[in-house]
Amino acid sequence: xxxxxxxxxxxxxxxxxxxxxxxxxxxxxxxxxxxxxxxxxxxxxxxxxxxxxxxxxxxxxxxxxxxxxxxxxxxxxxxxxxxxxxxxxxxxxxxxxxxxxxxxxxxxxxxxxxxxxxxxxxxxxxxxxxxxxxxxx
Numbered sequence: 001x002x003x004x005x006x007x008x009x010x011x012x013x014x015x016x017x018x019x020x021x022x023x024x025x026x027x028x029x030x031x032x033x034x035x036x037x038x039x040x041x042x043x044x045x046x047x048x049x050x051x052x053x054x055x056x057x058x059x060x061x062x063x064x065x066x067x068x069x070x071x072x073x074x075x076x077x078x079x080x081x082x083x084x085x086x087x088x089x090x091x092x093x094x095x096x097x098x099x100x101x102x103x104x105x106x107x108x109x110x111x112x113x114x115x116x117x118x119x120x121x122x123x124x125x126x127x128x129x130x131x132x133x134x135x136x137x
Contacts, residue, residue, distance in 0.1 A: 043069045054081070061085065064095040079105050 046069060053061060067075045082092050082105055096102060102109055103123060111118040 043071065043074055046070065047074070050078070050081070058090065060091045060093065062093045062095075065097075066094060067096070067098065067101060075101070 046066070050063075050066075066078060070078060079101075082094075085092055086107075094102075094105065106123045108120060108122055110120045
């Protein structure tokens, strides 16, 4: 909220400018900053929420199945945001069942099988890890 303050009150102009910037960054399809979130598609609603979380500049971001309703292009944009967070020394935890996405975006993977922890492996070693072989079976 500190980003939107003008003295002790909230600045509508600052909120609209910040929202317009997030719309551009996240490639959100909407009529503009005053559009109601409920009127957006599921993927665009998800991008709005991600944009809101990113405005708080978190050190750690936890995403559960973040690409479930995203197109391949939107997924790649999300991955670009995650890579930028990594460059800024931020941590992102992604919960997903999509192995190709795990390989595309992660450094390290904690493998669970039937809800039980199996192992943690470096992504570059994933296909050679016994734990990964067990998790795939």
